[in-house]
Amino acid sequence: MLAPAINLSPAPSTTGAGIAGEKLAEISDLLERRRAGFSLESPFYTDPDLFAVDMRAIFGEHWIYAASVAEVPEPGDYVTVEYGPYSLVVLRNDDAGVNVLHNVCRHRGARVLTEPTGTTGNLVCGYHSWTYSPEGELIHASAPGEIDFDKECYALKRAHGKIVAGLIFICLADEPPTDFDETAKIFEPYLAPHELSTAKVAYQQNIVEEGNWKLVMENNRECYHCDGHPELACSLFPTWGLTDETVPKHLEDVWERNQDAQASLEYRCRRYGLPYEVVEELDTRVAGIRISRESLDGDGESFSPDGHRLSKKLLGDLPDFRLGRCSMHLQPNSWFHFLGDHVITFGAFPINEHQTLVRTTWLVADDAVEGVDYDLDKLTHTWKQTNLQDKAFVELCQQGASSPVYEPGPYMKSEYQVEAFINWYVQRMQEHVA
Known part of the structure; x- marks a missing residue:
């Protein structure tokens, strides 16, 4: 069950064009004076010109997660992915890969596919019926009395796409960063036993958060705020990110229970030959990653009130x-x-400097039957609630970052992954602006 469409029209300023050298110098100064261990200055969250540079430097040059293969299981299935000024069609091809095409007709720029998901053979622009093959070649553009022209010059523009362990990634750069392949080698063994290529979509949720995309990511990278997630805290230990030295008094019992559960989990992983070790290279490589297998509370199986499984199918x-x-x-x-x-x-x-679409997709085994093997409301309840709570937190931060009295504040020790995300971001921006 895929989520309905949401209007993602970006503000005109997000085209990324025409940023003056003076403005780039200002952004360079902001990056240079960024204080380690502190949040970013206000313009990083509020300035439309800085957002435009984000779109070119980050979302225009690096590998971006787009979707799972469960969303495009058969040849001809597609999803449209939009961020900032870009609209992409991710189309499953006959070779079990994906074609990634800019969703911009080469006639007068109309959107070619207007639905968020669907199935298509050829791609037909609804404006003047210019028709493209699944690979993007122009195969029909005629009108009575028109002079012939070279159709090969008017194919849809393509981007890079690849599937790794059932996840689809896209990159708009002419020459994508090469270290993504090394990162893929890290996470493939962790994901392979789950066999995402045989999973199916149970539900998809789209939420527009009134906050800059970096605030969305910062919020995700820490659990300092996890007291605000009562549903999630039933199964996710709220001590995530803490150490023996940083556990507060009121969480000491939870910390001990977490340690015991983690030891038991690691024993089972060794018995089954499943990788579980923490790999953490969030700001030490271009394709930054953190991955590990971690225990859950209660029965230790799923995100439910008692930690018990939410689907009967492995x-x-x-x-x-x-x-x-x-x-x-x-x-x-x-x-x-x-x-x-x-x-x-x-x-x-990202939609613009103050709005971000967060897309959450729940996947289950292909032979799992709704109402028999899983209850959809129970399956999605914990993270639906958690997403709404995170939306509220992000929006509070966006309001604060827009205040004239805002100034960067210090990250706590448990927020080290937020610091790593910001370090990664600053490095990539400096490379681009330079």
Whole structure:
């Protein structure tokens, strides 16, 4: 069940064109004087010109999580992915790969496909019926009395796309960063047993958060605020990100329970030959990553009030439901939870400097039957509520960052992944602006 469409029309300023050298110098100064261990200055969250540079430097040059193959299971299936000024068609091809095409007709620029998802053979622009093949070649553009022209010069513009362990990534750069392949080698063994290529979409939720995309990502990268997630705290230990030295008094019992559960999980992973170790290279490589397999509270199986499984069907060739969650963060726009009974993917897609679309997709085993093997409301309840709570937190931060009295504040020790995200962002922006 895919979510309905949401209007993602960006503000005119997000085209990224015409940023004056003086403005770039100002942005360069902001990046240079960024204080380590502190949040960014206000323009990073509020300035439309800086947002335009974000779109070119980050979303225009790096590999971006777009969708899962479960969203485009058959040849001809497509999803449209929009962020900033860009609209892309991600189309499953006959070779079990994806074609990534800019959703801009080469006649007068109309959107070619206007639905968020669907199935198509050829791509037909609804304005003047220019028709393109699934590979983007122009195959029909005629009108009575017109002089012939070279159709080969008017193919849809293409972007790069690749599928890794059932996840689809796209890159708009002419020459994409090459270290993504090395990052893929890190996470493929963790994801492979879940066999996402055989999963199906149970539900998809689109939420527009009134906040800059970086605030969305910062909020995701820490659990300092997890007291504000009562549903999630039933199964996710709220001590995530803490150490022996930083556990507050009121969480000491939870910390001990977490340690015992993690030791039990690691024992089972070793028995089954599943990787579980923490790999954390969030700001030390271009394709930044953190991945690990971590215990859940209660029965340790899923995001439910008692930690019990939410679907009766195991994914892939997993041997056991009680495998906690494999948690993965990828820079710059995604995070994931891979469980024994289902998978949840999250993608953040900037709209403008103060709005971000957060797309959450729940995947279950292909043979899982709604109402028999899982209850959809129960499957989605915890993260639906958590997403709404996170939306409220992000919007509070956006309001604060827009205040004349805002100034960067210090990150706590448990927020080290927020610091790593900002370090990664500053490095990539400096490389671009330079």
